[in-house]
Amino acid sequence: MVHRAAVAEVLLTGWERRAEARFAVTAQWPRGHSFFTPVGGTHYDPLMVAETIRQVGSLLAHAEFDVPVGHQFLMHDLEIAVQPGQLVVEAVPASLDIEVTYPQVKQRRLQHAGARYEAVVRREGRVVARGSASYTCVSSQVYQRVRAGRLSLGRPAIRLTAPLSPQSVGRMSPTDVVLSPLGEADGWQLRVDTRHPILFDHPVDHIPGMMLLEAARQAATAVLNRSSLTRSSFLPTSLVSRFRRYAELDSPCTVQAHRLPADPGEHRVLVSGHQDGEPLFDVTVSACDLRG
Template identity: 55%
Template sequence: MSASTFHRNRAIRSAAHTGSDTALTGTGALPHRSLTTTVPKEFVHRASVAEVMLTDWARMDDDHFCVEAQWPRGHSFFVNVDDCHDPLIAAETIRQAGILLAHTEYGVPLGHHFLMWDLAIDVRPAHLRVGSAPASLELDITCHDVKWRRGNLAGFHYNVTIRRGPHIAATGRADFTCVQPATYNRLRTQQLDGGRPALPLTAPIAPQDVGRVSPMDVVLSPIGQPNSWQLRVDTRHPVLFDHPTDHVPGMVLLEAARQATAATAGRPVIPLDITSEFKRYAELHTPCLIEARPAPGTDTDRPQSVLVTGHQEGQLVFRSTVTMAPLTQ
């Protein structure tokens, strides 16, 4: 499917209709502008249609775009927090938006790989409240530092403002590069060959300690040291591992940062701001040490910031700074 065939002005056969639209000559079909569906899942690198947050997009000018999205009132993993949509669903929406635009507006073929180098979100809980219907959102996106290599997109940085009606619900930014399949295969030969044995699935820490209900959704395992855990990698998880991959997805690392923050705080929290850097692939076959400590300058009378890092074999994989606020209940 080409991007140009997938926009709102779609011809729908046999749809009930009242109004002044004129039938398309010779087809009996009517153009509808009020019907909503998700964008093709391939455009956002999801295997499950249920995990696609985006519904449409449009180019405003050269590197300025409008993307529409919808968040469900309830989600199997991005659970509501203190009657608010999970802030990490905003991060996933921003991640999907960049991939969508790369494929549809910058010509990156399907099958190319994306390396996310940083991702940040800043949410406004007052405008994340779960309402009586799914949340309809509009993402205003500006791309800059757009890089090309031999006529192909090599990557870009993008800034996002997520609006819910007239209000800003969240802002964010991200930076990624694109890699052709042949190049990716050369870089990842050892992991793609499956020559290393998989790690056994480790036991989760108590779900209530990290703001979770189900042990299945816990991504930290105890190692007997304070504020330190092993990353728990369950490749059977239907959302975190929506499709087979040769490395730990970035959203798993963001969830680890959120859970480590809750465990460090010793209380349920709402992440207000998450700023993350991804330094290298988090490998599936190597233990990843997650550590958390209060960020320098934290004042207990204000929202607290926690620095979370992940290391494999002594090398930094990622770091996130999470600023949180306590639940109101």
């Protein structure tokens, strides 16, 4: 119900309805993860916060709003803001309580058609993060019509391109790098490896939104590392993302990034993606340097 094939990738552990549009969800973050590795070796990856928020929407859509399994979801936007001090990895996995509210629920022909939801994530009573997202969902039949002519499942993806240096984008393994050089200082090609066990947990006909968020994080890290005298550990403190359309597997996607004005001690980078000459996504990444 959270659109993950591997049980190990399910972060949610339970839920209950508290009111008509309010729910309590529980989750657990592992101390170590093969992809959402601790930032600087000390802090939970904020992208795991984003994945938790995404899973919340899928779970409640199926379990509480009666969306049939097999319906397709289109995420329009996803935002998170974290408290870095509450993300410290401790001696046991982090147990989380998530308060979820739905300021907007859409229906079509008496069926759930989408929603906007907001979440407050707490760890031992203290706020770890806040987030929100909106989505629409459609039946598989409608999805086939909407995606007619662009369904990529079974069609060859573009050739896998060479990765950037893992250290330049805050990664340890080249298999986790989702950007390839284009010969531009602040521009890259999205590196789409459909064999990746986390980003492509199961077969899909488009590039998952979580991969686009990871591309934004890596692009922001590359820009910030270039202007830093030493290699730093940049922890995203907020992500504000908008997804314009489906990201196709069989067409190159370019990613650009540039710095924005920011308060002292903070860094802000706007990352945008384009495909076939059309806007694909944009993410404003705010970050702090864990090394001061």
